[in-house]
Amino acid sequence: MNLEEFNIIIFITGIIVGCIATLAFKSISAKNSSKHTSSNSNIITMKSLQQELDNKQVIIDNFFTDSNEHLSSVEKRLAELRNSLANNASQLSNVKIENSASINNAETVDTSSMMEPPRDYALKNGKEPGMLSDAFGLDDRSADLEPKRTI
Template identity: 75%
Template sequence: MNLEEFNIIIFITGIIVGCVATLAVKSFSTKQQSKQTASNSNIITIKSLQQELDNKQVIIDNFFTDSNEQLTFVEKRLTELRNCLASNASQLSSVTIEAAPSTPNTNNTEETSITEPPRDYALKKDKEPGMLSESFGLDDRNLDLEPKRTI
């Protein structure tokens, strides 16, 4: 083999290796760019979903606030109507009708303020004290388990 043939073989081999390396680097860079665009689109999607969720939550909060205000207004108007009917009915007849109370019923608040003692739902054998019993856990079963130590 001549030196010229050897140089031609090395030159052709270099061209082939360069083309393969270029294709490998190009495919690697396109994969990286596609991953970046996919992650950017996911971030944009997550941000847009969070923003949409926040907007819907604001709409829901406004709905319940407005509904509460409207119900309060209707209750006030209903109380005024009852008072007006009671005063006009007393003018028309001798029957007395009580006017609507200006404050909500206090009987309901008194009933709800009554508390019950806690109930004992602990699993227990027949005639064994429950966990809420005053004598629960005060027996001396542990004395047999631990030997007495003296120095």
């Protein structure tokens, strides 16, 4: 074998090994960059999701605020309509109809009289605490349960 042929074989083998090493290096760097890019895209995705959630929460809050305002205005208009009907009915006939303001006050009084603390209907003798008492059932019964032992 001639030295020139040997140099050509080594040169061609070097080119092939260099190409393989370059392809391997590119694939490894591509994997690392794709992992890095995917982690950055996850961070961006999490931020965008949080921002979208915040935007939707603002929309929901605005919806409920607007709905509450509309309901309040409808209730006011209904009260005005009732007052107007009561005034016009009293002009047309001898029937006296109460205004909605007096009806609302009567309802408020009725609901407050219905609210009262629970009553203690437990059977008790003298000054014993009832079942609703804080001290009910907290007697020291351990002394009664265990007999005294003497040797």
